[in-house]
Amino acid sequence: MSSVANISAYKFVSLDGLPELRETLLARAREDGLKGTILLAEEGINLFLAGASAGIESFLGVLREDARFADLEPKYSYSDAVPFRKLLVKIKREIIRMNHPAIRPEAGRAPAVDARTVARWLAQGADDAGRPVVMLDTRNAFEVDEGTFRNAIDWRIERFTQFPDAVQAHRDELxxxxxxxxxxxxxxCEKAAIYMNEAGIDHVYQLEGGILKYFEETGGPGYEGKCFVFDERVSLDPALAPSRA
Structure with missing residues (x-):
């Protein structure tokens, strides 16, 4: 196995004391020899970190001592080199910008569907109620170009803040x-699913854990190409191997 562990994780949870939390996490990640980015906002945490497995597990152990992050479940992949050049811990207005502050996943998640169920639905061509299933890519166009689910809806958005307008323009096709x-x-996709539910679109789910969890749990049936990631690996194939080691 490659020597560097890479994790991505997020949680929507109300956070206060952000400056103090930033300093605590920065010091701990440095102590554990990690590089990458941690984003903090009043709505939660979003992180992408890489380092030796021992350092990753040490950091996660300390993070989970905070009750707000006790159930944080990262997604893992491995590489031969650390794909980040430095360590950043930033305080932001949103951990993923949508410009719709009323969309607060902590207040109630949209229904989620696990990777194996999605794989089964795609294989049978419908969900368990017999409705046709469409996969809706909520990523930016340049990410989609690296790979996506076969026949996925792609609205060619350039940034996630454009997603709500795209929903309103295309809602009839759903x-x-x-x-x-x-x-x-x-x-x-968690924020996207909540927005669509609140917009009155029925039968909307989020893919639990996204593409990376789908690769991890199923090997990627129905997915064509690779998954773009925002680090020096560039993209991961369905075996979670980087296109650049």
Missing amino acids: RGKTVVSFCTGGIR
């Missing part, structure tokens, strides 16, 4: 179908 929103690791 009518009568089961919609599974997906993204890299789950954070964007």
Whole structure:
């Protein structure tokens, strides 16, 4: 196995004392020899970190001592080199920007569907109620170009803040179908699914854990190409191997 562990994780949870939390996490990640990015906002945490497995597990152990992060479940992949050049811990307005502050996943998640169920639905061509299933890519166009689910809906958005307007422009094509929103690791498709539910679109789910969890649990049936990631690996194939080691 490659020597560097890479994790991505997020959680929507109300956070206060952000400056103090930033300093605590920065010091701990440095102590554990990690590089990458941690984003903090009042709505939660989003992180991408890499380092030796022992350092990753040490950091996660300390993070989970905080009750707000006790159930944080990262997604793992491995590489031969650390794909980040430095360590950053930033305080942001949103951990994933949508410009719709009323969308707060902590207040109630949209229904989620696990990777194995999605794989089964795609294989049988419908959900368990017999409705046609459409996969809705919530990522930016340049990410989609690296790979996506076969026949996925792609609205060619350039940034996630454009997603709500795209929903309003295309909502009729979702009518009568089961919609599974997906993204890299789950954070964007979670907000996307909540927005669509609040917009009155029926039968909307989020893909639990995003593409990376789908690769991890199923090997990627129905997915064509690779999954773009925001680090020096560039993209991961369905075996979670990087296109650049």
